[in-house]
Amino acid sequence: MRKLRAKVETVTQLLERRYGIPRRRRADPIDVLIQTILSQNTNDRNRDRAYRRLRGRFPLWEDIFKAKTSAIIEAIRPGGLAGQKARRIGEILQWIQRQEGRLSLGFLRRMSSEEIIETLGSLKGIGPKTVHCVLLFGLGRDAFPVDTHVLRVGKRLGFIPEKVDAEKAHAWMAPLVPEGKSLSLHLNLIRFGRSVCRAKNPQCHICFLVDECSL
């Protein structure tokens, strides 16, 4: 484990040297939650289109809460799986309303990250990636989401074992990420995975992490 921790630290430093340290931006936790649901099984462009259309038609969460499911489906159609996602969004807003008496996830701020993982993770259709995105981007916690790029690159670099899937990778990575570096490592690995260590045709001839690669 000590060797893996050292490797992840080296990768974090090399990525920061090349890409810099990403800046933290404040985001509403409900926004993060809904955007992560919209991102399931689609690419960023279609997710963003679906999200813009949704917020363009329903600027307030209260508007979405009161809207007919068919109207939400129509708004988010470009993101795919619109029926499933619209129902999920409706169920989550109802759950938030029941918890807090209003549409705010502010109550999560009073909870530990472990409690949040358990609470949000028990909701239907909310997996560890969504929960960790809410923790990291919505609540500013030191939590590390594992998406498809992070999983692929982590396996190629050898700090995520082949047999570990995306769900289990969250618990696997938690003790490996250097303290305070979740945001930096997450965003820089995604950038690296999109531009260099691509799913198809990885650009090994220009790779600056080649010495760390286990392929």
Ligand code: SF4
């Ligand atoms: S050498 Fe190739 S496979 Fe290995 S990390 Fe770099 S781009 Fe990915």
